[in-house]
Amino acid sequence: MADDKDVLRDVWFGRIPTCFTLYQDEVTEREAEPFYLLLPRVSYLTLVTDKVKKHFLRIMKQEDVEEMWFEYEGLPLKWHYPIGVLFDLHASNTALPWSVTVHFKTFPERDLLHCPTNSVIEAHFMSGIKEADALKHKGQVINDMQKKDHKQLWMGLQNDKFDQFWAMNRKLMEYPTEEGGFRYIPFRIYQAMSDRPFIQRLFRPVSADGVAHTLGDLLKEMCPSAIPQDDEPKRYQVVIHGIEPMLETPIQWLSEHLSHPDNFLHISIIPAPSD
Amino acid sequence: MEKWRSHVRGELFNRDCLQKDPFSGVLVSLSRLEEKLDLRDKLFDSLQPCVERHDGCAVNDDLSIKRQLALRESEHDRIKLRDRVSDLTAALYLKEAELQYCHSQVVRFRNEALVLCREMASLKTSMDDYQYSLEMQSKELMSHKQELAALRNGLSTVQQEKEELLSRWMKEKRLEAKRVNRANQKQERRHHFCPEAQPLHPDDGEQDLKCEPSVMKS
Numbered sequence: 266m267a268d269d270k271d272v273l274r275d276v277w278f279g280r281i282p283t284c285f286t287l288y289q290d291e292v293t294e295r296e297a298e299p300f301y302l303l304l305p306r307v308s309y310l311t312l313v314t315d316k317v318k319k320h321f322l323r324i325m326k327q328e329d330v331e332e333m334w335f336e337y338e339g340l341p342l343k344w345h346y347p348i349g350v351l352f353d354l355h356a357s358n359t360a361l362p363w364s365v366t367v368h369f370k371t372f373p374e375r376d377l378l379h380c381p382t383n384s385v386i387e388a389h390f391m392s393g394i395k396e397a398d399a400l401k402h403k404g405q406v407i408n409d410m411q412k413k414d415h416k417q418l419w420m421g422l423q424n425d426k427f428d429q430f431w432a433m434n435r436k437l438m439e440y441p442t443e444e445g446g447f448r449y450i451p452f453r454i455y456q457a458m459s460d461r462p463f464i465q466r467l468f469r470p471v472s473a474d475g476v477a478h479t480l481g482d483l484l485k486e487m488c489p490s491a492i493p494q495d496d497e498p499k500r501y502q503v504v505i506h507g508i509e510p511m512l513e514t515p516i517q518w519l520s521e522h523l524s525h526p527d528n529f530l531h532i533s534i535i536p537a538p539s540d
Numbered sequence: 541m542e543k544w545r546s547h548v549r550g551e552l553f554n555r556d557c558l559q560k561d562p563f564s565g566v567l568v569s570l571s572r573l574e575e576k577l578d579l580r581d582k583l584f585d586s587l588q589p590c591v592e593r594h595d596g597c598a599v600n601d602d603l604s605i606k607r608q609l610a611l612r613e614s615e616h617d618r619i620k621l622r623d624r625v626s627d628l629t630a631a632l633y634l635k636e637a638e639l640q641y642c643h644s645q646v647v648r649f650r651n652e653a654l655v656l657c658r659e660m661a662s663l664k665t666s667m668d669d670y671q672y673s674l675e676m677q678s679k680e681l682m683s684h685k686q687e688l689a690a691l692r693n694g695l696s697t698v699q700q701e702k703e704e705l706l707s708r709w710m711k712e713k714r715l716e717a718k719r720v721n722r723a724n725q726k727q728e729r730r731h732h733f734c735p736e737a738q739p740l741h742p743d744d745g746e747q748d749l750k751c752e753p754s755v756m757k758s
Contacts, residue, residue, distance in 0.1 A: 361559060429631075506555070511544040
């Protein structure tokens with residue numbers, strides 16, 4: 266674990282340069298300048314866009330402002346997915362900076378959850394952590410933590426404090442040596458070409474005969490079409506945090522090192538670029 | 541290092557080279573400039589009524605504005621530095637806690653190592669015992685094998701002797717049967733020519749016939 270701390274750092278400090286532009290039909294007092302921001306991959310859109318809101322509100326009339334939401338190429342962006350997942354899923358093979366459109370009207374009720382305050386994000390984040398720990402340790406670790414420890418996890422994410430977050434999160438990443446891994450791996454597989462939100466099922470890190478499962482084993486079971494066949498060109502990319510890990514990578518190591526702060530391993534399957 | 545591990549590290553490095561590094565410097569500077577602009581806007585807004593009251597800008601006012609701006613900026617920097625100090629203090633506490641955690645992990649792993657060492661020693665002892673008994677058994681097996689080979693040799697000799705005896709016995713029986721048959725023929729001829737004749741002397745074979753009916757049959 267200690268040897269791979271730089272992997273944890275690289276994952277935490279992953280950034281996506283983003284250009285926020287106001288939707289053309291929004292009514293403004295003067296022309297809206299775009300706003301540029303480096304978005305943390307592991308955070309949530311509504312948590313890190315206070316400055317964006319402030320920037321655009323300066324030129325808007327108070328009565329024209331409703332809840333802010335974001336869209337990329339006509340697709341409403343779900344704030345409750347981590348930013349990195351949204352980018353990998355919808356825009357990973359496009360030019361940077363990522364161009365996101367900002368709306369203050371006609372909130373898409375059918376596609377997005379409302380996010381009036383940061384406490385909604387906190388509740389969503391904590392429920393994710395609890396769900397993940399239920400899979401990993403039957404919820405024992407998170408239940409043994411105190412309220413202030415939960416707060417430390419949240420504040421670490423909110424204030425982008427790696428050390429503060431990991432001082433607590435490492436407890437969620439421990440497991441008995443003799444068991445060789447967690448009880449189940451908390452993962453979600455998103456497919457760009459599917460209407461289904463994501464795939465999430467029970468999957469053990471070690472097989473019944475004691476062999477460590479790999480990313481390839483997971484995909485073979487959950488989404489076999491994502492694995493390239495010997496005689497045909499690669500059709501899909503399997504992306505985690507903007508990279509394509511080898512299919513031989515042990516799933517337990519991936520869960521420990523490439524999970525998001527909600528402790529889930531978010532895997533995006535996107536069509537491979539044709540060029 | 542395993543190939544998959546170095547692959548992940550390399551890919552993360554490449555990702556940052558492509559996505560983060562080319563924009564990071566520019567966007568951080570932009571953010572700083574925006575902060576400065578925001579500060580100046582606020583200062584301008586607060587000084588606006590004062591400037592309007594004096595109807596124009598004298599040299600002294602200009603200096604005063606510059607000083608005000610410097611003051612606000614230094615105030616802003618002070619707040620930032622205070623936050624940084626507070627962050628660093630928190631980080632120091634966290635590092636201390638981490639150090640303690642590492643110490644506890646060292647103790648835990650040392651205990652685990654001790655237990656494993658003890659287990660290894662007992663396993664080594666049992667392995668030595670098993671090796672000794674294996675050696676004894678293999679020696680025993682060797683001696684049993686030798687014994688078996690000697691017995692097999694003896695058996696084959698005895699079998700050969702038995703076959704020789706059997707063939708000798710068969711030969712003798714054949715001769716005896718011929719003799720008895722000859723005696724019987726003589727007896728029959730005698731009965732044929734003089735039916736009242738006395739039986740042959742026991743030496744001629746009658747006695748033998750009574751004793752060995754099986755030979756007669758053969």
